[in-house]
Amino acid sequence: MASRTVEDYIKQIYQEQQPAPGQLVSLGRLATAMEVVPGTVTTMVKALAEAGLVSYEPRQGVRLTPAGEKLALHVLRRHRLIELFLVQVLKFDWSEVHAEAEELEHAVSDRLLERIDELLGRPGFDPHGDPIPSAAGEVAQPRLHPLNAARPADRGVIARIADQQAEFLRYATARGLVPGAEVVIQSVDVPGDSITLLVRGKSRTLGRAAAAGILVAWQPETAASEL
Amino acid sequence: MASRTVEDYIKQIYQEQQPAPGQLVSLGRLATAMEVVPGTVTTMVKALAEAGLVSYEPRQGVRLTPAGEKLALHVLRRHRLIELFLVQVLKFDWSEVHAEAEELEHAVSDRLLERIDELLGRPGFDPHGDPIPSAAGEVAQPRLHPLNAARPADRGVIARIADQQAEFLRYATARGLVPGAEVVIQSVDVPGDSITLLVRGKSRTLGRAAAAGILVAWQPETAASEL
DNA sequence: TATTTCCTTTTGAGTGTTCAAAGTGAAAGA
DNA sequence: TCTTTCACTTTGAACACTCAAAAGGAAATA
Incomplete structure (x- = not known):
């Protein structure tokens, strides 16, 4: 049985790895995220490697093994179902x-x-728009993109708020920036480091950093802007 | 912040102390209950005494301090509300x-x-009939008595099942021995170590050990049998 | 009173998780 | 190439909790 601490490390590694699955996560990053030295x-990563949950390349980083990923998804399933509950x-x-x-x-x-x-009712997504892994460990992974990478006239639906700090969530809620809301990009001000968009009929301007915390599923016609 | 282990010890001491509040609980009893050596x-009791949660008399036993009792009631409140939920x-x-x-x-x-x-709806009792302490630490404490101390013709209402092992609970449920059920003692067979009673119109016989696990609030006319 | 028994305490050790601080390696800059 | 820097690893130690086994105390028995 994995201890609470082990579950927390594994979950964190999964999340640090998310942008590019299979990627190595540096131990420094992990130390910052876990708020330990x-x-x-x-020490901990060696123990996880010993237990077969991660593969560890000294001075390079860690990566989840299939067993580690399975555990991570179990923990995420619990976390997200509880949030929704x-x-x-x-x-x-x-x-x-x-x-x-x-x-x-x-x-x-x-x-x-x-x-x-x-x-x-066996939901697929939690209140932040994050997919809830199935008991078997399958995750629906819609193709999402941060709002800061948008171009004018792009149009889509907010799918997830990636930045889950309470303060940011309140900020986003107050402006209608919640999962399910339709957005249309009005302008992107590169030198001004901001982006203006239309939500629920209101025009909102936010900085790139904040925009990066909001993930959107673009409508098909703009899907080509991906890659 | 009390650790999980500390909470478990304190709760256990409270429960061992229950029959006669203020009483000393022997460390051996506690060891058996906690399933440790x-x-x-x-060792643990010394640490609890250090923390001001119990008073410890070497070779005699432990007793909760007011601070310990407050913590115990907090834990019990959580436990019982969760059960009911x-x-x-x-x-x-x-x-x-x-x-x-x-x-x-x-x-x-x-x-x-x-x-x-x-x-x-701010309930007063959990599904086993145990009182739920208030947030302020007050407990409704009805005067309850184990069924094994009953006399023929005693009549009352089952208030609590003290033995909460799943197997016993199923046994009790199957025979209608649940909180709220009215019982009338038909006979007490001392040499046969059993007691026969009427529940939901059916006559049931059970051993003294099992009867000890069922607590009843007797009707006024039999209250004199207390002391 | 002397002995036995039972319960409690002590001692030494192990596990899991953490830190502080010293040591090491590899890449970047001089 | 040599040095500096930064990230990573090692070492030694601490804390909370646990056990096994030896030692001690108090009450019951002889």
């Missing part, structure tokens, strides 16, 4: 549930999780 | 919820607990 990560059943605000789920994800049994999944 | 308890909202069977709550009681925040309490 670098030496602690070196808290929002839908207990009427929490979606900006508050992250920290709560962080604790509960290590305490719910498979049986309880199954009840929750059933009660919620 | 006696030496571990000695699992039964009422997630449709668990009451015989299944104990182990589940054992984990969750260490993971729910005060805010989440408050939501649950509100959603359930």
Whole structure:
């Protein structure tokens, strides 16, 4: 049985690896993310490698093995189902549930999780728009793109808020920047480092850094701008 | 912040102390209940005393301090509200919820607990009939008595099942021995070590050990048999 | 009183997780 | 090429919790 700490490391590695699956994650990054000193990560990563959950290349970084990825998806499934449960059943605000789920994800049994999944109607996405892995470990992975990479006239639907700090979530909510909202890019001001878009009939301007925290599924006609 | 282990010890001491509050609990008892070796308890109890949660008299036993009792009631409040939540909202069977709550009681925040309490309508008792301490630490303590101390013709209502092992709970449920059920003692067979009673119109015989696991609130006319 | 028994405590050690601080390697700059 | 720098690793130690086994104390028995 993986300890709570092991689950947290594995989940974090998964998330650091997300932009480019299979990529090596540096131990320094991991130390920052886990809020521990670098030496602690070196020690821990060796133990994870010993347990077959990651492959570790000294001075290069870590990467999840298939077993590690399976565990990561299990933890994420628990985390995201709990978040959705808290929002839908207990009427929490979606900006508050992250920290709560962080604790509960290590305490719910498979049986309880199954009840929750059933009660919620086997949902595919959590309140932030993140996909909920299936019990078998499959994830729906829609092609999403950060808002800061948009071009004028692009049009799409907000799918996820990647930056899940409570303050940012409140900021986004207050402006209608929530999963499901339609957006149309009005202008991109490169020197001004900002982007202006239309949401719910209102024009909003936000900086590139903030825009990077919002992921959008563009409508087909703009899909060519990908690559 | 009390660790999970500390919370478990404190809760256990509270429960061992229950029959006679203020009483000393021997370390051996505690070791058995916590399923650890006696030496571990000695070490742990010293640390609890250091933290001001118990008073410890070497070779005599432990007793909760007011601070310890406050913590115990907090933990019990979490445990019992969670049990009721699992039964009422997630449709668990009451015989299944104990182990589940054992984990969750260490993971729910005060805010989440408050939501649950509100959603359930600020209940006073959990599915086993145990009183749920208030947030301020007050417990409704009805005068209850084990069924094995009953006399023929005693009549009352089952208030609690003290033995919460899943197997016993299923046994009790199957025979209608659930909180709220009216019982009338038909006979007490001392040499035969058994007791016969009427529940839901059916006559049932059970051994003294099993009867000790069922707590009853007797009707006034029999209250004199107390002391 | 002397002995036995039972419970409790002590001692030494191990596991998992963490830190501080010293040491090492590899890439970047001089 | 030599040096500096930065990231990473190692080492030694601590903390919380646990066990096994030896030692000690108090009460019951002889």
